[in-house]
């Protein structure tokens with residue numbers, strides 16, 4: 001199972017900036033993690049980020065507003081439970097990120113390392129962005145893994161991606177103050193026209209490059225969407241001292257990195 005990543009898959013990741021690994025998490029792990037996350041949401045076990053904190057489209061204006069205590073993500077997922085660690089350190093994902101980055105990688109405790117919680121009613125839309133915008137490493141080369149505990153589709157706010165956009169060169173003027181792409185600019189239209197939704201089934205994992213443009217809509221279904229997300233970097237690609245990326249040490253991944261040709 002660990003060496004499922006073929007050379008074709010590696011090439012596709014290099015060209016498109018993302019790949020989906022199907023059926024990685026088994027039913028037992030999905031059940032355990034889902035039960036743990038649900039229990040952590042009611043009553044809410046911090047640390048957490050709230051929709052009202054980010055001010056994205058659709059989010060409540062402030063924490064005292066109706067829906068203002070809707071969580072957006074449970075933070076510090078790695079430290080929360082051994083079953084969440086089983087997700088972040090899943091052998092198939094470890095083999096994939098080691099293979100894609102060409103050597104032993106580490107799991108960052110500073111970025112993602114969360115369970116994204118997209119609620120019906122008060123969830124926000126996340127505009128087009130690259131995760132690297134707030135991250136500080138020697139090289140802008142990191143990979144995030146987005147794990148589906150349930151189905152993710154257009155209706156419940158699945159991630160949308162722009163294939164190949166991790167290689168795009170985009171001038172500062174095409175971004176707004178918070179470094180989201182400005183959708184009203186004609187020069188962004190061609191990029192946005194290539195967007196596609198990544199539909200995931202329970203247990204699937206989306207691996208995506210930290211420069212890949214991605215976005216997500218609000219959750220228009222009646223069920224909360226739960227997605228653990230972790231980020232990995234090559235052991236020689238270090239966080240820059242004194243930045244938020246260096247706040248906590250990264251966790252070594254134990255598996256080697258076999259590839260199947």
Ligand SMILES: O=C(O)CCC(=O)C(=O)O
Pocket residue numbers: 116118124125126131157214215216217
């Ligand atoms: O589910 C979402 O709204 C997207 C989250 C996202 O892209 C991020 O946190 O970087």
